[in-house]
C-alpha cells in the first residue's frame with residue numbers, strides 16, 4: 001500500500017467507524033505503519049468522522065512526530081503494539097460501548113476477558129488480554145502492553161477501551177468490529193445459561209485457520 005492509499009484508507013475507515021457509532025466525539029484513533037518506514041496516525045482532538053487525507057500526522061520509525069498536525073495523545077498505545085508485532089501494519093483504538101463496558105467488569109480474568117462465543121472472534125480477534133486502569137496521558141503501561149502484544153492482537157485497557165492490531169488496516173478494523181460485536185453478545189446473553197466454544201473447538205479453529 002502506498003502512502004497515498006494509506007491516507008485514503010485511514011479516512012475511509014475513520015468515517016465508516018464514526019458513522020456506525022464505534023467512535024463518539026473525538027474518541028478513538030487509527031494508525032498504519034508505512035512500507036517506507038514510519039507511521040501515519042489520526043491527529044489529536046479530531047473526530048474520526050472528519051479525517052482528511054492531507055491532514056494526518058506523520059511519525060518516523062522511532063515514533064517521533066515529524067510532519068502534519070500533532071498526533072493523537074494515544075500515539076504511545078499504537079507504538080507499544082507495533083513494537084511487539086513486527087508483521088502488523090495497522091492499529092485501531094476505540095472507546096466502543098460494549099468493549100469498554102467489558103473492560104470495566106471486575107469478574108472477568110485479565111488474561112481472557114472476552115469468552116470464545118463464536119468462531120469468528122477466535123479467528124479474527126483471538127484471546128483478549130486486559131491491562132489495569134491508568135489515567136489518560138499516563139504511559140507507564142507501555143511496556144506491559146508491548147509484552148502482552150507479543151501473543152495478543154487485542155488488548156483491553158481497563159475502564160477505557162480496546163486496542164487492536166492487524167496485518168492490514170482492513171484486518172485491524174475487522175477485528176475491532178468483531179471484538180465490539182462479541183462483547184455486545186456477551187451482554188445481551190447476560191445471566192442466561194449459554195455455552196461457549198470448548199477447548200477442542202478453539203484448537204480446531206487455530207489448526208484450520210492458523211488464527
Ligand SMILES: [Zn+2]
Nearest residue numbers: 028074095161
Ligand atoms: Zn482512548
